[in-house]
Amino acid sequence: MSVRPTAAILVAPGTNRDRDVVLALDLAGADSVVVSITDLERNANVIDAAQMIVIAGGFSFADALGSGHVFALELEMLLGDRLQQAVSKGRPIIGICNGFQTLVRMGLLSNGAGPMALDHNERGLFDCRWVTLRPSSEKCVWTQGIHENIECPIAHGEGRFTADTEVVARLQSNDRVALRYVNGNPNGSTDNIAGICDESGLVLGLMPHPENHVVPRQHPKFLRGSHQGLCLDLFRNGVTHASA
Amino acid sequence: MISQSSLHFLTLRARAEDPRQKSLVQNVHALGISSVHAIKVSDLLFLRDVGTDQFSIIESIVAEPLLQTVSWNEAPQAGDVVETSLIAGVTDPVANEFLRIARKMGVRVNDALSGCRYEIEGDPTPAEIDLIVRKLLANPVIEHWAINEPVQPTFASDSAASVSTVGEYLLTHETTDAELQALGKERALALDIEELRVVRDHYANEGRPARDVELEMIAQTWSEHCSHKTFRARITTDDGSVVEPLIAQLRRTTDEIDAPFVVSSFVGNAGIVSYEDNITFAVKAETHNHPSAIEPFGGANTGVGGVIRDVIGASHQPIACTNILCFGPSDFPVNELPEGVFHPQQIRAGVVAGIADYGNKIGLPTIAGAVLYDNGYIANPLVYAGCIGIAHEPYVVEQPQPGDRVVVLGGRTGRDGLRGATFSSMTMDATTGDVAGASVQIGDPIVEKLLIDVLGRSRHLYRSITDCGAGGLSSAIGEMAEGVGARVELSGLPLKYPGLAPWEIWLSEAQERMVVAVADTAPLFAACEQYGVECIDIGEFTGDERLVVTYEGTTVVDIDTNFLHDGRPQRRLSAVMPRPDRTPMSAEAFISVFGTLDIAATTLRLLAHPNIASKESIIRRYDHEIGGATLVRPIIGANNDGHADGVVLADPLSSSGIAVGIGVNPWLGIIDAERMALAVVDEAMRNVVAVGADPRTVALLDNFSWGDPQRPTTLGELVAAVDGCCQAARAFSAPFVSGKDSLNNEYFGSDNQRHAVPPTLVITAMAHVPGVDAVVTPDLKQSGNVLILLGRTLCEFGGSHLAMLNAVTGGVVPSFDTKAPQRYQKLHEAILNGEIESCHDVSEGGIAVAIAEMAMAGRLGVEISVASSLINDWWYFSESCGRFILEVKHESAASIRERFGEDAQIIGRVVAEQVVSLGNGQSLTVEEMLTSWQGAS
Structure with missing residues (x-):
């Protein structure tokens, strides 16, 4: 029997970083099945068979009607409460970039904390650059035990985490701020928040792309001999948890 | 209710x-x-x-x-x-x-x-x-x-729900020349009288009048855009000689170089090369100039979509995009703009947003490019878009066979983009934006992404494929039916909205559509359903060499495919060849023209020049990280804000990759088009060699954006440039594998003045990077290292940025260095051997700018030390071809000198203090250079 868990990677028309996540999960020890909206329309049970669930980055439905919004509406119609059920079974879920936007729109990350959203970047433009992230939650199964900063690119126009002070305070006091930007906040996110988890710690949403730094030479300073902050441990954490 | x-x-x-x-x-x-x-x-x-x-x-x-x-x-x-x-x-x-x-x-x-x-x-x-x-x-x-x-x-x-006409007859054997010309103008056919007469005579032989759809289709197929009349023309020069058709010269050059890595050149949608067994790369660059002038966002957007579709149409999986953009100066006074022309800033904003929108949404890294500014681009901005694709199976080209079905995949057909091919072949005037409205399209990258996904997994399900570009179904099916024949019925095609006349459906340039020839449609249709891609069977390839198009059963086109493709009369054109002054400039003449230069101040002015200044604010609008394979990014260095020469793509787990580099310099072309071509091929070569590509594996693309070829001097410059391209390709044994020309980039303002683009040749070089561990970037790495200049520096300032800063026109354009090919090969060996810490090609702004860029990118300083007998004002700013600056470890300097001999000259060393000492007593801090270089971005 295979010890490698299987991840269901949910994609919509416009999702485009699914291949990058497949590589990251493969290196971290998991197999992947890419599950499209069409697949879910035919048989939504396919995701129940997966030990972990990923909503990959991209521009689902061209960002029409707001980033992640239509994908969230589709998933709500197609999945009902299957994602909540997966959480109750202890299965880790990660939403990256557009996947984060989708999870927020579905309300999977705001539960117990209050309203939140991902707004246009402070500068109003799409921005592609490398950022440094400080893992800051022991509750989040994806970041727990990672004590070094990780580094990876952002590539988004709507990544400014927005919530009022009380919401952020609740996230903070419940150890749900999973990742913070350090050495510069690229998009004006409240309290430098780059990623948060849900109350269970199983669901992580983040704007940056850890799947693009799973091999050392992907780091821009690799050619200067000063690369650091590989993100593979984040995926290994998810895989370990999915195998448990 | x-x-x-x-x-x-x-x-x-x-x-x-x-x-x-x-x-x-x-x-x-x-x-x-x-x-x-x-x-x-x-x-x-x-x-x-x-x-x-x-x-x-x-x-x-x-x-x-x-x-x-x-x-x-x-x-x-x-x-x-x-x-x-x-x-x-x-x-x-x-x-x-x-x-x-x-x-x-x-x-x-x-x-x-x-x-x-x-x-x-x-x-x-x-x-x-x-x-x-x-x-x-x-x-x-x-x-x-x-x-x-x-x-x-x-x-x-x-919108009008009644179909206007089915097969209106427009032209008979009795139509007079004057009526032909009037008809050509009314329907924007962009055919000259000789071509119109051939059409009339053809239908006289057929014994019937020509239908509207047939005429529109012939106009599309025979347009400059689709048939490259100028590149196939018989050209006579002013000394009475007849030159070999330009396209034939380029093809013959490639054939004679006979490079082992070329799989397919000048055929189909893209050039195909292979460096390893079972892996091929498709490479293509296109222009979308006219559409970007009248609707910058949509024009650039569909330009990117179009070139990606070319690569899909070559049965390759797209992996990266490139672009080269030419705009008018951002500070051009609004009240001096020609009528009907957008301000350069607005064009730039729209074009950059359009490129970012398509590339980011379709999920391809935009990795390489250039941005140029010149008054010549105010009314005619240029947008070049390139795409690279990969395939992991043998490249097979098959023609449709009789009995194959004609299947259309992808987006729906609308009225968008009508007559795009003829429109792009015409000179624009102040009303072009209004009358050509229908020529503009807004792309849908999500639909095209789905096409990539479905076709990437379906190569075995179709026999041949062509994308719907300019001319739409008319071009795609017309091309596929050549020598075979096809019969198609248009009424079943999914439309965006009702009310389209048959000719509109047949010629629509609605984006994101492909035509495939399929023996058995069922498996392909199942794959399309899985990916949510619309597809429809509209007819079959017949074998009778006639193309028959019906609408609700009524014939609207019935044409001999041989006439369609071979019936166009060869154009006869005259060229007046440029005869530039190539007398080398003496040091004394330099001083009399430029005076005594303040080296430090001039360097800062050059760094702030829009052509040289940082392009970071544009580059960051494009996702260059997706795919995780961008090993050398367009943005590099200690603070990730320097610019790379070329970029390297390598699958994260592969030990080899490919490099992509660009060469373009219209300012040289204004003075000496032949030397310009040699220089820009050389620049593209330098950019890939500098990052670690093997110079013996370079495949080239040529993209010409030129003025009206009917003007003999303009055509003469084109003839000279093609000659330069062929000479350079032979010198480097680097074959051209694909190319495209965009002519008639001219604009008649209501001021009655002609506005034409400078001769703008863009060369794209793609090459194999055999060892990803040995790639090199231009940012300085370590204090104590030695700086070495490779190549010779001559007093050649025609078209240089120093000349531009000083408003000096004319002069001698940098000559090609015949020793360059050998030098690049040695450099590649040194890189593979790990002897090179950093490497930067010397181009716009010369040595002073190159050193400044290396220092800024590495956040390190330089002490220039060159014997005073060898150094003078022009040494800093000459843009001579064939040069690099290398950073090597102190202990490697001797072996480098040995490897290169006289070709290599130690010019200084790297220092920790972030100051560049210029060797003449002046110095510049990295901070003040950054202020100049980044301030203008």
């Missing part, structure tokens, strides 16, 4: 400042209007046949309550208000997506259309408002607008 015509609209406002507002106001001020201090932007969504009981669910679909507010049927507040809405038929992704999801959720609504509202704060005059609307808020090609009254939405479903 709702009334049948109930029209409602909602206004969607951002709670915080809308990100569009700031740049809008900046652009208003750039127009010279200071009376406006803010413009509030909100989105409108018009909904037809919707009941008020549906409002709350609609709000939940369109708005994020934390970020946005919704109000219904809200009249604009007092003040100056402009409303815009899309013209019926323009791709409206917001409305389309709304209708799709709303219906799925059970909302009853018949139609939707999106628009914008702009509330202008301040005290502008009506004339100023009019200017703001026309220049910034609305583009008449795709939008209409209303000032201080509600805009009236028009829905595509209302």
Whole structure:
């Protein structure tokens, strides 16, 4: 029997970083099945068979009607409460970039904390650059035990985490701020928040792309001999948890 | 119950400042209007046949309550208000997506259309408002607008539902020459009288008149855009000699180089090369100049989509995009713009947004490029878009076989992009933007992404494939039917909206469509269903060598495919060859022209020149990380803000990769087109060799953007440039594998002045990088290392940036260095051997700028030390070909000198203090150089 868990990677028309996540999960020890909206329309049970669930980055439905919004509406119609059920079974879920936007729109990350959203970047433009992230939650199964900063690119126009002070305070006091930007906040996110988890710690949403730094030479300073902050441990954490 | 015509609209406002507002106001001020201090932007969504009981669910679909507010049927507040809405038929992704999801959720609504509202704060005059609307808020090609009254939405479903004509006869054997010319002009056929006569005579032989659809199809197929009349023309030069057709020269050069890695050149959609067993790369670059001039966002957007489709059409999986952009100067005075021309800043904003939108959404890294500024591009901006693809199976080209089905995949057909091929082959005038409105399209990258996904897994399911580019189905099926014949029925094609005449369906350039020849349609249709891609079987390839098109059974085209493809008379053109002065400049002459230079101040001025200054603010708008394979990024260095020479793509787990580099320099071309071609091939070679590519594996693309070839001097420059290309290709044994020409980049202003582009040849080089561990970047790495200059520096300043800064025209253009090929090979060996810490090619601005760029990128200093006998003012700024600056470890310097001999000269060393000492007593800090270089970006 295979010890490698299987991840269901949910994609919509416009999702485009699914291949990058497949590589990251493969290196971290998991197999992947890419599950499209069409697949879910035919048989939504396919995701129940997966030990972990990923909503990959991209521009689902061209960002029409707001980033992640239509994908969230589709998933709500197609999945009902299957994602909540997966959480109750202890299965880790990660939403990256557009996947984060989708999870927020579905309300999977705001539960117990209050309203939140991902707004246009402070500068109003799409921005592609490398950022440094400080893992800051022991509750989040994806970041727990990672004590070094990780580094990876952002590539988004709507990544400014927005919530009022009380919401952020609740996230903070419940150890749900999973990742913070350090050495510069690229998009004006409240309290430098780059990623948060849900109350269970199983669901992580983040704007940056850890799947693009799973091999050392992907780091821009690799050619200067000063690369650091590989993100593979984040995926290994998810895989370990999915195998448990 | 709702009334049948109930029209409602909602206004969607951002709670915080809308990100569009700031740049809008900046652009208003750039127009010279200071009376406006803010413009509030909100989105409108018009909904037809919707009941008020549906409002709350609609709000939940369109708005994020934390970020946005919704109000219904809200009249604009007092003040100056402009409303815009899309013209019926323009791709409206917001409305389309709304209708799709709303219906799925059970909302009853018949139609939707999106628009914008702009509330202008301040005290502008009506004339100023009019200017703001026309220049910034609305583009008449795709939008209409209303000032201080509600805009009236028009829905595509209302557009004329009756099909106008089925096969109208337009031309008989009795049509006179004058009538032919009038007809050609009326229908924008862009055919000359000789060509029109051949058409008339052909139909006289057929014994019947020519139908409208046939005439339109011939015009498309014979357009400059599709048939490259100039590159195939018989050209006589002013010394009486006849030159081999230009395309034949390029092909013969490639054939004679006979490079082992070329799989396919100058055939089909893209050039194909292979460096390893079972892996091939497709490479292609295109221009989308005219469309970008009249609708910058849509033009650039579909330019990217078009070239990606070329690669899909070569059965390759796209992996990366490139682009080269040429604009007018950003500070050009608004009141001096020719009529009907957008301001360069607005064109740049639209073009960059269009490229970013398509590349980012389709999910391809935009990895390499260049941005150039010149007065010559004010009315004719140039947009070159390139794409690279990969395939992991043998490259097979097959022709459609009789009995194969004709299948159309992808997006729906609309009225968009009609006559794009003929439009792009004509000179523009002040009314072009209005009459050519239908030539512009807005792309749909999501649909094209689905095409990539389905076709990437379906190579075994079809026999041959062609993309629908300029000319639409007419070009694609016309091309595939060559020598075979086909019979197709148009009435079943999915349309964006009703009311299209057969000729419109046949010629529509609606994007994101492919035509495939398929023996058995069932498996392909199943794959399409899985990916949500629309597909339809519209006919079959017949074997009778005639192309027959019917609409509801009535024949609208019945044409001999041999006449269609080979019937066009060869153009005869005359060229007056350029005879540039190539007398080398003496040191004394340099001083008399340029005076004594302040080296430090000149270096800073060059760094601030828009052509040399940092392009970071544009590069970061493009996702260059997706795929995780961009090993050498366009942005590099200690602070990730330097610029790379070439870029390297390598699969994260592979030990090899490919490099891509660009060469372009129109300023050389204005003076000496032949030397320009040699120099830009050399530059593209340098850019790939500098990062670690093997110079013996370089494949080249040529993309010419030129003026009107009917003008003999313009054609002479083109002939000279092609000659230079062939010489350079032979010198480097680097074959051309594909190319494209965009001619007639001219503009007649209402001032009656001719505005043509400078001769702009873009060379793209792609090459194999055998060892990804050995790649090199230009940023300085370590203090104590030695700097070495490779190559010879001559007093050649024609077309140089030093000349531009000093408003010096003419002069001798840098000559080709015949020792360059050998030098590049040795450099590659040194790189593979790990002897090179960093490497930068010397180009615009010369040695001074190259050293400054290396120091800035590495956040290190340099001490230049060159014997005073060898150094003088021109040494710093010459743009001589064939040179690199290398950073090597102190202990490697001797072996480098040994390897290169006289070719290598130690010119200084790297120091920790971030200061460049220029060797003449002057110095510049990295910080002040950065201020100049980044300030203008």
